[in-house]
Amino acid sequence: MNRNYNLNSLWLSLLIMVLIVPLSAGAMEMDDCLGCHSDAEEVGEELFIDEDKFTHTVHAEMGCVTCHESVTDEHPDDGEAVTNTACLDCHEELGSEYMATTHAENATCSDCHNPHQVHGLKAVSRQDMNQQCSQCHEGSDVLESHTGWLPQADLHLAKLPCITCHTSAENYEIVLNITHKEKTTVAGSYPLSKYADLKEYSGEKEIQSLIDINGDDHISLAELRTFNRNPAYANLHLSGTMVPGEVSHDLSTLDNRYDCTFCHASGPGSMQTSFLAFPTEDGAYRRMTVDEGAMLDTLYGTPNFYMTGSTRSASMNIIGLIIICGGFIMPIGHGTLRFLTRKNRKH
Amino acid sequence: MAEELQDQEHQHQIYLQPIPVRIWHWLNAFGIVTLTVSGAQIRFPEYITLLGSYKSAIYLHNTAGFVVAISFSLWFFYYTFVARTMANLYVPKVEDLKSGILRQVKFYFLTYFLGWENPHHPTPESKFNPMQKSVYLAIMFVMMPLVSLSGIFLTNVDPLRGLIVMVGGLKLLAGLHFLLACSLIAFLPTHVYLATLGRTPTEHIKTMWTGWEDEEEHGEETETGDLVASR
Numbered sequence: 001m002n003r004n005y006n007l008n009s010l011w012l013s014l015l016i017m018v019l020i021v022p023l024s025a026g027a028m029e030m031d032d033c034l035g036c037h038s039d040a041e042e043v044g045e046e047l048f049i050d051e052d053k054f055t056h057t058v059h060a061e062m063g064c065v066t067c068h069e070s071v072t073d074e075h076p077d078d079g080e081a082v083t084n085t086a087c088l089d090c091h092e093e094l095g096s097e098y099m100a101t102t103h104a105e106n107a108t109c110s111d112c113h114n115p116h117q118v119h120g121l122k123a124v125s126r127q128d129m130n131q132q133c134s135q136c137h138e139g140s141d142v143l144e145s146h147t148g149w150l151p152q153a154d155l156h157l158a159k160l161p162c163i164t165c166h167t168s169a170e171n172y173e174i175v176l177n178i179t180h181k182e183k184t185t186v187a188g189s190y191p192l193s194k195y196a197d198l199k200e201y202s203g204e205k206e207i208q209s210l211i212d213i214n215g216d217d218h219i220s221l222a223e224l225r226t227f228n229r230n231p232a233y234a235n236l237h238l239s240g241t242m243v244p245g246e247v248s249h250d251l252s253t254l255d256n257r258y259d260c261t262f263c264h265a266s267g268p269g270s271m272q273t274s275f276l277a278f279p280t281e282d283g284a285y286r287r288m289t290v291d292e293g294a295m296l297d298t299l300y301g302t303p304n305f306y307m308t309g310s311t312r313s314a315s316m317n318i319i320g321l322i323i324i325c326g327g328f329i330m331p332i333g334h335g336t337l338r339f340l341t342r343k344n345r346k347h
Numbered sequence: 348m349a350e351e352l353q354d355q356e357h358q359h360q361i362y363l364q365p366i367p368v369r370i371w372h373w374l375n376a377f378g379i380v381t382l383t384v385s386g387a388q389i390r391f392p393e394y395i396t397l398l399g400s401y402k403s404a405i406y407l408h409n410t411a412g413f414v415v416a417i418s419f420s421l422w423f424f425y426y427t428f429v430a431r432t433m434a435n436l437y438v439p440k441v442e443d444l445k446s447g448i449l450r451q452v453k454f455y456f457l458t459y460f461l462g463w464e465n466p467h468h469p470t471p472e473s474k475f476n477p478m479q480k481s482v483y484l485a486i487m488f489v490m491m492p493l494v495s496l497s498g499i500f501l502t503n504v505d506p507l508r509g510l511i512v513m514v515g516g517l518k519l520l521a522g523l524h525f526l527l528a529c530s531l532i533a534f535l536p537t538h539v540y541l542a543t544l545g546r547t548p549t550e551h552i553k554t555m556w557t558g559w560e561d562e563e564e565h566g567e568e569t570e571t572g573d574l575v576a577s578r
Contacts, residue, residue, distance in 0.1 A: 151405045155505040187509025237512055260401035261392045303516030309392045309401070316522055317390075320529035327533025331540035337460055344462035 033064045033071075053117040056282035067115070087115070098249035107136065123284040125177060125192055125277065126241045129161035137162075151260075159241055165257040169244030172263070174274035174295055175287065176302065178210075181235040190237055195279045201233065208278055210236070212288060219276050219290045225300040238276070240295070240305030264309035271295040271310050360559040363471055365430070371422040372555055378415035382408060383532050390525070409502055416495040419487075435472060437487065439480045447477030459544070469560065486534060490527055497524040 036042050038051040054060050065071055070083040087109040088095035098104055109115075112132040119128075139157075146153040164172065179190035180197055198207040211227045212219055227233060242263065256262050274295055275287040294301045298313040305311065364372070385408035388395040398404045426433040439447070450466050455478070459465075467476035475483060497520050500507055504517065511517055545551040546561070554560040 149402075151402060151409070152502070152504065158505050181512075185509060187507075187513055189509060190512065260405070264401055265392045298522060299516075299518060303518050304512060306517040306521050308389050308405075308521075311518070312390055313522075316525060320525055323526065323529040324533045327536045330537040334455070335540065341460040341462075344460060 029071075030060070030064050049116050052282060056280075056284060057116065057118055058120070059115055059118070094247065094249045098251075101249070101251050103251050111135070119284045121243070121247045122287055123280075125285060126159075126161045126175075126243070127192065129163060129243070133162045149258075159239075161241065161243055163244055163248075163251070164242050166251050166253050167244050167248045168250040168252065168254060169246050169248045171245030172242045173245050174240055174271060174305075175243050176238045176240050176274060176276045176290065176305065177285075178276075178278070179237050179239045181237070190239065192239070193236070193279060194283070195281045198236075198279065201236065208288065211276060217288060219288055219294075221291045221294045221297055221301055224290070224294055224297070224302065228300050228303055237304050238302050240274075240302060261309065264307060266310050266312055271307070357559055359562050361470065361562055362558055363469060363474060363554055363560040364558045366558065367425045367429070368422070369555060369558060371418050371425070374418045375415060375422075378411045378418065379531065379535070381411040382415065382528070383535075385411065386528055412495070412498045412502070416499070419491055419495060422487075432472065436474055437480060437484050439477055439484065443477035443480060448481060451476045451478040455544075465544075482534075486531070490531055494524060494527040494531065497521075497527070 034049060034051050034054075037047055037049040040048040059067070067085040068082050069085065070080050072078055072080060074080075075082070088099075091109075095109070098109075112135070121129075143153060143157060146157060150156055163169075178193045178198060180193045181188040182191055195207065198210060201207075202210050208217075209215065210233065211223055213223050213226060224238075227236075228238070272292045272295075274290040276290055277285040277287050280286050295305060295311050296313050298316055384395075385398055385404045388398055388401070388404040389408055392401050392404075398407055423433075426436065454463065454466055465476070467473075469475070500511055500514075500520055501517075501524060504511065511520055514520060542551045542555075543549070545554075550561065
């Protein structure tokens, strides 16, 4: 009995060792890797890993050796070449979608995405998304090719990520970013606010509390209004953009994107779903849901987000209609009396 | 010879609307109708598709807006610097404000129905009655500049972003542009209707086309004229 117990406990401790040791070794290993690779002077620019950016990616959660399998404890003294796993091993669907495009002939995955810094679509800003494209596509060329056919091409290019149109994603979401005024010109310019910029406003509190007053992780129209009216935040403005609802790597332009009403039409459900993206400490973004239809509020919901045909407000339409109808009072009212009294004017 | 003939032809007429004003008027009228239709399609693309694609509606709206803004500037330049009658024609005088407007309102809404004559007799120096002056002052000096200016801002959102935020945001600007446009559209039926209140329904409209208006008959010669003269 006693012997059995000892045997059992021996097996158990062996089992625990088998299970835990590799995990702890793996965790240790990432620290070991970064011990050298986060120092550009030690490993050189090419092998440098920005620790702050890497540790916040999903890839970091998997540890270094998941992708670089050949690395041993003796690295780099063993002289073994370090293997890189293929992106498509995990990202099979997106990868094969991309490989079918003409883009694939010119750029590999890592030409656009740095696997040690990459974030998901929902955690990046419009600029982050376009940064990939602008590595090859010159801003002036892009503007020129769009100006020929797209009204307000400069505005479209400044406000939208390229993949809003150059993608096969069918659904869009409205994402609001906080911007702050910078006195570079008389009227000021409005770059996207970073975590530190907003921390100056929120102080001790979390930056989300600037808008999400009740802390329910959701932004109501009333909270948006309060934020926009608050004189203390006079230099903070919400800037809206449209991003694809899901990630697609088919970068072709669908024909319907040339039809302006694909976006500029207030059909059912248009402009209803929106999010506010708060910058996080590590340079990414965290989205928070916003009340349905807040984009349609005439003045105080999102004063700087307006899309012709899409964000028209119903109350404004009614006021407009009343004004136009008012224009017919004179012809109809006066005209009727004029007709009834026509005999008085016969000389 | 031709001049003499013309003089004879117009001997009981006065030259009320000089040619630059007439060109401006009809260009403006055509522009505003175009802006109304294209603007309606831009705001309600799923209901109004009169002008084909949304893009063509936008290009047409921008072009018509540009034409109206330029013709407005020429109109302003003509009256201020060439004819030099802007202040005289468009700014109501103290007299107009004190009694003129009331007299004109009384005519349009009461004595007109009794068959009295219009108390105001248009001359090239005083084309508009006191009521017209006030309405046109608001339209030409407040609404038209504001609607044009907001339109210019809305077609240059990216370069003028900072200024737009300063004036209260894009939505305020778009809302202002829309409501001003509605007010100008509302003025159209009133304007066209009032234009039919001449001695014949087409008298004023013909004047806006030819420039000539029949001279007022002498007040003493008509029954109603007596009433006007006796006041």
